[in-house]
Amino acid sequence: MSKQNRTAIEPTRDQNYAEWYQQVIKAADMAENSDVRGCMVIKPWGYAIWENIQRALDIKFRETGHRNAYFPIFIPKSYFEKESEHVEGFAKECAVVTHSRLEDDASGGLKVAGELTEPLIVRPTSETIIGASFARWVNSYRDLPLLINQWANIVRWEMRTRLFLRTSEFLWQEGHTAHESFEEAMEESRKMLDVYADFAKDYLAIPVIKGEKTESERFPGAVNTFCIEAMMQDKKALQSGTSHFLGQNFAKASGIKFQNREGEIEYAWTSSWGVSTRLIGALIMAHSDDNGLVLPPKIAPSHLAVIPIYRNEEEKAHVLDYCKKVTDLFERTEWEGIRIYTEMDERDLTGSERNWYWIKKGIPLRIEIGPRDIASGSVMVARRDKDPREKQSVQLENLKDYCLSTLSEIQDIYYQRALAFREKNTVKIDSKDEFYAFYTAKNKNKPEIHGGFAHSHWCGDPACEEQIKADLKVTIRCIPFDKEIEEGHCIVCGKPSHERVIFAKSY
RNA sequence: CGGGAUGUAGCGCAGUCCGGUUAGCGCGCUCGGUUCGGGACCGAGAAGUCGGAGGUUCAAAUCCUCUCAUCCCGACCA
Numbered sequence: 373m374s375k376q377n378r379t380a381i382e383p384t385r386d387q388n389y390a391e392w393y394q395q396v397i398k399a400a401d402m403a404e405n406s407d408v409r410g411c412m413v414i415k416p417w418g419y420a421i422w423e424n425i426q427r428a429l430d431i432k433f434r435e436t437g438h439r440n441a442y443f444p445i446f447i448p449k450s451y452f453e454k455e456s457e458h459v460e461g462f463a464k465e466c467a468v469v470t471h472s473r474l475e476d477d478a479s480g481g482l483k484v485a486g487e488l489t490e491p492l493i494v495r496p497t498s499e500t501i502i503g504a505s506f507a508r509w510v511n512s513y514r515d516l517p518l519l520i521n522q523w524a525n526i527v528r529w530e531m532r533t534r535l536f537l538r539t540s541e542f543l544w545q546e547g548h549t550a551h552e553s554f555e556e557a558m559e560e561s562r563k564m565l566d567v568y569a570d571f572a573k574d575y576l577a578i579p580v581i582k583g584e585k586t587e588s589e590r591f592p593g594a595v596n597t598f599c600i601e602a603m604m605q606d607k608k609a610l611q612s613g614t615s616h617f618l619g620q621n622f623a624k625a626s627g628i629k630f631q632n633r634e635g636e637i638e639y640a641w642t643s644s645w646g647v648s649t650r651l652i653g654a655l656i657m658a659h660s661d662d663n664g665l666v667l668p669p670k671i672a673p674s675h676l677a678v679i680p681i682y683r684n685e686e687e688k689a690h691v692l693d694y695c696k697k698v699t700d701l702f703e704r705t706e707w708e709g710i711r712i713y714t715e716m717d718e719r720d721l722t723g724s725e726r727n728w729y730w731i732k733k734g735i736p737l738r739i740e741i742g743p744r745d746i747a748s749g750s751v752m753v754a755r756r757d758k759d760p761r762e763k764q765s766v767q768l769e770n771l772k773d774y775c776l777s778t779l780s781e782i783q784d785i786y787y788q789r790a791l792a793f794r795e796k797n798t799v800k801i802d803s804k805d806e807f808y809a810f811y812t813a814k815n816k817n818k819p820e821i822h823g824g825f826a827h828s829h830w831c832g833d834p835a836c837e838e839q840i841k842a843d844l845k846v847t848i849r850c851i852p853f854d855k856e857i858e859e860g861h862c863i864v865c866g867k868p869s870h871e872r873v874i875f876a877k878s879y
Numbered sequence: 880c881g882g883g884a885u886g887u888a889g890c891g892c893a894g895u896c897c898g899g900u901u902a903g904c905g906c907g908c909u910c911g912g913u914u915c916g917g918g919a920c921c922g923a924g925a926a927g928u929c930g931g932a933g934g935u936u937c938a939a940a941u942c943c944u945c946u947c948a949u950c951c952c953g954a955c956c957a
Binding site (some may be wrong): 409528544549599611612646722724728870 | 956
């Protein structure tokens with residue numbers, strides 16, 4: 373391949389999407405696999421993204437009346453057993469602590485000892501342990517609603533893992549709330565789904581579809597599971613956040629009871645909702661290109677990379693002095709509520725090496741500064757959303773305004789681009805043949821990127837859903853809230869249906 | 880847990896079928912020099928229990944046995 377057309381990431385998305393994904397993470401230095409099977413090390417550039425996600429969401433949680441708290445990482449096995457569906461759903465992926473210490477064995481190694489009377493489950497989710505606290509905290513309707521959020525790590529012993537998308541241990545937030553009525557708990561779970569959807573749109577620049585899961589995809593023990601679904605660039609769906617209406621199931625299991633306004637004892641109505649480090653996976657797959665990570669400015673760890681260009685010590689002093697003026701322009705600058713961070717890259721590498729380094733990291737703007745720019749009182753600005761070679765000369769006095777308005781522009785372009793991609797790959801399908809053709813790769817040996825979101829009719833029978841999954845690995849991602857009320861026939865069995873649902877292959 | 884594959888320098892690999900000097904290559908790293916505004920080049924250098932244990936042999940990265948680990952494809956999943 374000629375240097376002109378060389379991409380920073382190999383293979384490209386078209387060549388091998390899964391491998392491309394791994395390479396983007398590596399090239400941006402976001403995370404790596406650890407020696408612990410299925411667990412990742414999140415490196416500073418990746419962790420900063422997570423911190424930005426936390427910061428933005430935490431404010432929204434606070435604004436909607438929630439307070440942060442922290443509960444134990446260990447859940448007694450007996451707690452876990454109280455909600456039967458819940459146990460069944462998570463039993464196969466639990467890490468269990470059975471011993472409390474290590475002792476020398478005869479051969480210079482260590483053996484486990486001190487068996488616990490009751491095994492402890494490393495939390496795969498905290499409904500039961502938080503429920504136990506809620507049971508103590510709630511006595512009267514005056515104690516409700518109880519609106520708690522926890523930022524935590526959790527463990528789900530997955531068979532197969534992929535950085536950010538599915539790891540045995542991951543970081544997330546889990547909101548847990550208790551209410552005095554069905555309506556209020558339902559409203560809460562829908563409200564938090566909106567918070568997630570708005571966040572995905574406004575910060576991650578990812579359009580999502582809000583909807584409800586079918587019974588087979590529902591959270592174990594929940595009455596309703598709501599979700600936001602996003603389309604990745606390989607046209608597969610990624611569940612990016614969930615919110616559950618738990619009815620009184622968990623309240624009954626944990627004994628969350630209160631005296632209501634009529635003086636009667638009643639079980640509380642609860643909800644739970646969460647997003648995880650998986651959002652970073654969504655971010656990568658929604659926007660990144662064959663030159664590496666692409667970051668919406670609102671979630672980027674840093675916004676501007678300053679790259680001084682010089683040939684000798686004399687020029688260096690001169691150029692660095694000018695660069696300082698540039699970085700000073702952005703000192704303590706806020707843009708749309710976000711603190712602007714600059715990266716000064718003085719490393720002894722060629723200009724192009726430093727440029728590509730920041731392209732691969734997805735930094736929104738690169739500012740090159742050399743003797744020629746200084747002579748004309750300007751700098752060269754390059755945008756991550758444009759061709760790597762494209763640069764714009766900007767006068768120093770206009771630079772700050774130019775950069776800030778360009779960040780807004782880039783943020784918007786990424787969203788519009790992702791939205792257009794989803795629209796382009798979303799279809800209405802009414803015939804079974806067409807449906808099967810849509811989800812079948814032309815090249816069986818090396819499947820090309822194919823498929824997308826299909827709005828099709830479904831009769832509501834789990835057997836039809838199962839059929840599609842078995843035949844095509846396609847599942848119902850959700851029953852969208854914005855559904856068309858329309859009579860039709862089930863894509864599988866042909867029986868009458870009154871709504872379209874969204875089908876897709878998913879992560 | 881079923882099916883397939885792989886363990887050789889920090890990373891990626893060749894060498895293994897058919898045993899034979901001192902185990903190579905690319906990238907990266909270190910040092911020196913020329914470069915630097917579109918992924919530079921030249922020269923020198925450091926770095927390896929060949930996954931582990933046992934066996935066969937004059938001789939093992941290479942053959943045999945056992946073992947450990949990882950990856951891929953399934954089933955399970957945010």
